[in-house]
Amino acid sequence: MLIQKEMKMADVIHHDHFLIPVINRFDIHLGFGDKTIDDLCRENNVNTVFFLTILNAYHDHEYFPKKHLQSFPASLLVTYLIRSHKYYLEVKVPEIEKLINNLSDETGMEEETLTLLKNFFSEYKQELIHHIQREEDRVYPYIVELEKAVNSGIIPDSVTRQMNDYPITDYEAEHENVEEKLFDLKNIIIKYLPDTKDDKPFFKILKELFALENDLNDHARIEDLILVPKVEAMEKTLKSKTK
Amino acid sequence: MAYGKKIVVVEPAFLVQAGLRRLISEMPGLSLAEIFDGNENRLDDKILAKMPDIVILNPDIFNNEQLVSLINRLSNENILIVGLAGEESSPGCKAYFRYCLDPAENKYELLETMKKINRALQDDDTQTESSGLTQREKVILNRVVRGQTTQEIADELFLSVHTVNTHRKNISNKLGIKTLSGLIVYALMNKIVKMDEMV
Numbered sequence A: 001m002l003i004q005k006e007m008k009m010a011d012v013i014h015h016d017h018f019l020i021p022v023i024n025r026f027d028i029h030l031g032f033g034d035k036t037i038d039d040l041c042r043e044n045n046v047n048t049v050f051f052l053t054i055l056n057a058y059h060d061h062e063y064f065p066k067k068h069l070q071s072f073p074a075s076l077l078v079t080y081l082i083r084s085h086k087y088y089l090e091v092k093v094p095e096i097e098k099l100i101n102n103l104s105d106e107t108g109m110e111e112e113t114l115t116l117l118k119n120f121f122s123e124y125k126q127e128l129i130h131h132i133q134r135e136e137d138r139v140y141p142y143i144v145e146l147e148k149a150v151n152s153g154i155i156p157d158s159v160t161r162q163m164n165d166y167p168i169t170d171y172e173a174e175h176e177n178v179e180e181k182l183f184d185l186k187n188i189i190i191k192y193l194p195d196t197k198d199d200k201p202f203f204k205i206l207k208e209l210f211a212l213e214n215d216l217n218d219h220a221r222i223e224d225l226i227l228v229p230k231v232e233a234m235e236k237t238l239k240s241k242t243k
Numbered sequence B: 001m002a003y004g005k006k007i008v009v010v011e012p013a014f015l016v017q018a019g020l021r022r023l024i025s026e027m028p029g030l031s032l033a034e035i036f037d038g039n040e041n042r043l044d045d046k047i048l049a050k051m052p053d054i055v056i057l058n059p060d061i062f063n064n065e066q067l068v069s070l071i072n073r074l075s076n077e078n079i080l081i082v083g084l085a086g087e088e089s090s091p092g093c094k095a096y097f098r099y100c101l102d103p104a105e106n107k108y109e110l111l112e113t114m115k116k117i118n119r120a121l122q123d124d125d126t127q128t129e130s131s132g133l134t135q136r137e138k139v140i141l142n143r144v145v146r147g148q149t150t151q152e153i154a155d156e157l158f159l160s161v162h163t164v165n166t167h168r169k170n171i172s173n174k175l176g177i178k179t180l181s182g183l184i185v186y187a188l189m190n191k192i193v194k195m196d197e198m199v
């Protein structure tokens, strides 16, 4: 399904309910009635083209919005990405942490083993935080500045410097490491979990880990396939102007 | 991250792409890394960048010269190449490829071929066949998780750096654990290393 603005939001959600948390990040809430996507975007002051791009990118993993790439500002994308970072760090990760911390009462597993799992997850969390901080401190502000420079024609030195020292192409493909740890954690639970009285609590943890992985993959795909090309195009524009 | 052996597909037709996607999704232990249309610039580099174990490609979209050079390049990297053609439509298919998938076949015939391909891959690296780690691998894993470098391990066990690296790769492949922290958790849980051995 290619999601389009004249579709009813309710129909879209019936078709793919995984989009609910995504919609939520735009402050559009359940109880859509028969409103179309366009109606809801107007009501909530959301850029429709941008909204559709994000929805489609989550819904269809092959979706690549060549045509629409230029029709919304990069700063919107950055705001959206920061909101989803918040969701990972403030909602998803603490949820999983809580599940892991409750394991000892529920499974009767050796304290030592549980400590290993806890430490492993907290290491993963540190890595994720580190990745996110790097983006929010170094990459995203640059993108916002870059866009301002493209629009105003005034190019601050800081932008020129970063464009030369750390262009967006260097930032691509930095997602591997964070993914690997999460994958290992899943695999350790699936393949190498020691005997327990009750492994049901682990079902829930696995389900959450798979969901987090999925969401992070979608997030990274948006960064790599939508944000990066957009920034590349802006860098090119500025470079041709400064020559 | 893709799980298991990675496959790259080179085929422009959407319906065939979608069929292959479905077929691969039904094979545990195989995963689809990327689909190319075949008209990309520097296609061979792009394929290799995905580090596939298998490449399924439609020979009809290349001229003979392109096909031969692509096949050579991929075979040099030990990639298993599968032709996307029936013996009728393209009688030469078997001459180029050890395995061919015929788009005209039904699902179960195709799944049989996929199973054969998967098995061939396992035979290629017999290491992954056995489930547990060998004694030697356990010794090396013990040292890895204790923080020794490949060089140190090689020196102390009188092995070449290359051999130690091969062991490390085999360990990661067998266990399905890539990160050092993951290996540490595994080794401690399975008593390959004791807590007090850790620095």
Ligand SMILES: [Fe+2]
Pocket: A081, A085, A132, A135, A219, A223
């Ligand atoms: Fe991010």
Ligand SMILES: [Fe+2]
Pocket: A131, A135, A175, A220, A223
């Ligand atoms: Fe990221």
